[in-house]
Amino acid sequence: MGSKGLSWTPGRVAMLTKAIRWSLLSALVGATGxxxxxxxxxxxxxxxxxxxxxxxxxxxxxxxxxxxxxINGDGIDDVALGAREALVDG
Structure with missing residues (x-):
């Protein structure tokens, strides 16, 4: 995820899971311990x-x-996602 990571709530961990072949991405937020x-x-x-x-x-x-x-100034780091095989119209 890079050096900043991803978090909705301070003190909670976040994890991205990918199912690239199925074109799904999930962002999970949870606790530890x-x-x-x-x-x-x-x-x-x-x-x-x-x-x-x-x-x-x-x-x-x-x-x-x-x-x-x-990017949007809400105090939460944003994430950019790439879709390698996406079709662009126009």
């Missing part, structure tokens, strides 16, 4: 993580991922 738990992707609600699906199978979203600092 005694507060850690198994998180089902179906239970993601925006506070504990999110699932990003490409418009088209095979786009390979998440092929490249980078932290890019706080």
């Amino acid at each position: 005694a507060h850690a738990r198994v998180l089902n992707v179906a239970d993601l609600d925006g506070r504990n993580g999110l699932l990003i699906a490409s418009d088209r199978y095979g786009d390979r979203i998440g092929y490249s991922v980078a932290t890019i600092g706080d």
Whole structure:
């Protein structure tokens, strides 16, 4: 994820998981140690993580991922996602 990492809430860890072949990317936010738990992707609600699906199978979203600092000024580092096989119209 780069040197800055990814976090929605201070003190909580975040992890990106990729299923590039299926064009899915999930960002999971959770706790460590005694507060850690198994998180089902179906239970993601925006506070504990999110699932990003490409418009088209095979786009390979998440092929490249980078932290890019706080672009929109909300105090949270932003992430750029690449989709290597995405088609661009126009």
